[in-house]
Amino acid sequence: MKVLVFGDGPFASLVWYCLKHDSRHEVAAFTVEGDFLSKDRHNDLPVHAFEDIEGNFDPSKTAIAVAIGPHDNNRVRARLLAQVKARGFQTISYLASRAIAWPDFKLEENTFIFDGAVIQPFATIGRNCIIRSAVHVSHHVRVEDRCFVAAGACVGGSTSIGAGSFIGLNATIHDNIEIAPNCVIAAGSVLTRSTEPGGVYAGVPARKLRQS
Ligand SMILES: CC(C)(COP(=O)(O)OP(=O)(O)OC[C@H]1O[C@@H](n2cnc3c(N)ncnc32)[C@H](O)[C@@H]1OP(=O)(O)O)[C@@H](O)C(=O)NCCC(=O)NCCS
Structure with a gap:
């Protein structure tokens, strides 16, 4: 199963690094909401708009780690996790x-x-x-x-x-x-x-x- 990291900030980098060096998961790319897409690559991996992600990754074969910090009493992370699940992606x-x-x-x-x-x-x-x-x-x-x-x-x-x-x-x-x-x-x-x-x-x- 491929793994994507949701986010492209320092906390997303930390999660990517820990998964890479200390888990069985292989991170294939980062994803962010389209409005926040500001670069093609992060930590030498592609960054995709979440809205279009099914074009590149099959939800049934892809898990997404939502690596967003505590903003708004952690509600941003909760909202994105709900969207990840509603779109049929797995979680880790x-x-x-x-x-x-x-x-x-x-x-x-x-x-x-x-x-x-x-x-x-x-x-x-x-x-x-x-x-x-x-x-x-x-x-x-x-x-x-x-x-x-x-x-x-x-x-x-x-x-x-x-x-x-x-x-x-x-x-x-x-x-x-x-x-x-x-x-x-x-x-x-x-x-x-x-x-x-x-x-x-x-x-x-x-x-x-x-x-x-
Ligand atoms: C609690 C917190 C969010 C408040 O931030 P804020 O709303 O911007 O508050 P302010 O900095 O304007 O401070 C308001 C008052 O609380 C006091 N205060 C703020 N943080 C304090 C602390 N940790 N301990 C004691 N007093 C504190 C300030 O001195 C100020 O007092 P004053 O009105 O008498 O001058 C912030 O101080 C904090 O602790 N952030 C978390 C930092 C952290 O753990 N980061 C990890 C990131 S993952």
Whole structure:
């Protein structure tokens, strides 16, 4: 099965590089929405407009990795993943060989877990999530769909992270709290309490700055 990477920015390059050097997948090309098509090639591979992609790739024999960052509470990535599936393409996911996960961990579609991440026993990670390098996801943590956890974040045991939330670089999230859907937790924050939906929180201890 051929694999395409959706995106042509730095994060798409990172996903391409990790798939190339640390997976069985062979990336054949990049794809972007036609309005964003600005170059023919990226990382020495062709870039195709997604709208015309069936002309080059048979959906039944092609998987697409949607490698888009956390923009708009991760909704851009969710919208594109929905289109990829509606057009009949397959999806993939990625667990770095240098990440640590335990037996029974289930890797969901379009979820990418990078080098040095630790996913402890009884923790779950939903669909379409990005777990960046050196993130610690403690036991019994639940990360719901469409989340982005930036590098170095530490999530304490039994905490839950609501769908669409973004956890910034090196944030510390206490155990046994609930982050509501679509929250943003700023880089370096220490979050000690549960949050309200769509809130942006920052500081040590973290306080609500505004609605996202
Ligand atoms: C949370 C965040 C999105 C807020 O960005 P923003 O809306 O542009 O906010 P501003 O930079 O205007 O800051 C607003 C206030 O919050 C404070 N603040 C922002 N980030 C903060 C942080 N990480 N810790 C403590 N306070 C912070 C600012 O000092 C400012 O306070 P003031 O009004 O008293 O001056 C941003 O700070 C952040 O953490 N981004 C994530 C970075 C990251 O992890 N990147 C990884 C990329 S994958």
